Amino acid sequence: IMTRDVVYVYTYANQEEVARMIQRYDFLAVPVVDREQRLVGIVTVDDVIDILEQEATEDMYAVGGGVQSEGDNYFQTNLFTVARRRVVWLFVLLLTNTVTGTIIKSQESILQQVVALAAFIPLLTGTGGNVGAQSSTVVIRGLNTDEIRDLGPGQVIWREALAGLLLGVILGTMATGWAYWLQGDFLVAFSVGTSLIAIALLASVAGSALPFLFRHLGLDPALMSAPFITTVVDVLGVLIYFNIAKSVLGL
Template sequence: MSENLNATHNNSRHELRDLVRSQLQLLLEQNNLEGAKALLIPVQPVDIAEAIEGLPESIQAIAFRLLNKTEAIDVYEHLDYSVQQALIEEFKRQEVLDIVDKMSPDDRARLFDELPASVVSRIIAQLSPEERQSTNLLLGYEEDTAGRIMTPEYISLKETLTVAQTIEKIRSQAKASELIYYLYVTDASRHLTGIVSLRDLVLQSPDTTLAEFMTRDVIYVKTDMDQEEVARLIQRYDFLAVPVVDRELRLVGIVTVDDVIDIIEREATEDIYALGAVSSDGDNYFQTNLFTVARRRVTWLLILLITNSVTGSIIGNQGDLLARFTVLAAFIPLLTGTGGNIGTQSSTVVIRGLNTDEISDLGPGKVVLREGFAGLLLGIILGCLAMVWAYFLPQTEKNIVVVTSVGVSLIAISVLASVSGSALPFFFRSLGLDPALMSAPFISTAVDVIGVLIYFNIARAMITAGI
């Protein structure tokens, strides 16, 4: 029931976005700027951003300029990076500064990652001193780390403050903080000593000091922690935010859940692309230049082309066997295709397990062994079915050599595919390589080349044995 409601809600949202986009485009093409401006008034910033992204590039800047300054900042933070960059190139210098200076520091840092260095340097030089300092702080950390995605906009308190004093301080700093549901307690050296939730705060009497009820056992991350680890930590504990400390355990920022959602989506997208041997580099695939797309995809396709050439050479060297049993060639696609599918299944579950830490307790040995037995079981089932099917095919004429070769080879190839599909992600991860990107081509290579060798060797052995 809830899934149906969610689907209905999502469909309604997409319909609203498409309706706003189409009407907005029509009004802009008619040069009805007042009508377009009135259309956008009741629409949420994220929906406006999606509507602008769907407009032709020639009128995106016009649509964006219809927004007031406050709304423009919110909408700009939701736009795709390619659209953000295109708008910056269209804007005058003061328009750029008005938007970028008011963005949250973490969103600004992510935008700067996508812009040319010369543009970033020019913009940073013209930011206000406070914003320039906070931006340079984030840009000083390595990409894809907690330090790079955190925001320095948080509320820091001393444990001697009373509840009444704390509430007054929240009122004065709320607009400058990205999150007020968690309040962080620090000592004179800015070391993180505790945390107070807004819920706990309002339940206490006004004269109670923070030291009396704050949580001292604080879960935090360090600035050099990988952003995926940060995302998993927030997901595990259901946090709205997690504090970030430097090497001396001084509080320097927080990572909020909205940033984590973006990270999870981006990393999942990269993994899905990688499983298809497509490198996305974090870009929107369908907005990337076709020549760039072809360049990224051609490398692995060339590797697979060479693999297929090797497979063809192996088949070509089996001329004497194929001359005697021509029908053996008919089962090669079945064997390699099934093996490839089994290998892909194994690599997919292992890569997903690595990303979610679901298999951290098992270890590589147990995972590979488990997948090997799964491959054996699958091979026996599929092998028996393939033997029955091959036995009654008119082309085989109930030839026991062909039928047995197909069944036994399918079992062996299934085990090979399961073992290679589960072992290769661990191997590439130990080398510091991306398991999702590297595994698929090598699994195809193992299944195609070794699988064909297994098939013909089994067939030749059975003929030699006089079966």
């Protein structure tokens, strides 16, 4: 009995795509054919396990800021090579912090009037960065495993935005109470809490939207997302904080 409707892959197919196909259909093996659809071999589930482990490792290194192992054992890699692989994105983050510092310096007049505002900048940017990292990790993982292939980008971003808003309300309420206990000024505390809600929402949207954008541009979302999310959250987060503080405190 001949079956014409056969699932197969070409010799030039990406190994990750082949692995995902076997994983999706629960195959023990998949035939490999050439351009004339002549059988040249098979890929077994044992091969797939090695491929998935390799791809997961590459994604993990990429999320870590472009520190790809390129098949080398990290502990046997020359330290200068390790530093060279890491320095690019660290330099990007250095420039980001420079921009953030410039924005803070431009708001010296506000900080001179309410010095307490400066104490909460690390809290806001750090929390926003963590929220954005969580969103991007979920989306990047979903893109790599095709778990969100049935959902459009808009639906995923909307879902993450709602999650960010909920997290912002929870964390913002806690931050408001803590800031009031620390400073004894309700308006400052309210500014901190409200800013945290807005920053958490911004971070969730950025963290979920940027991976889709980079994938659309043909770039690796795992490699590109982290530094850009940090940039967006740090720069816009500080701007949001100072503008909310000016409005609430009447400065």
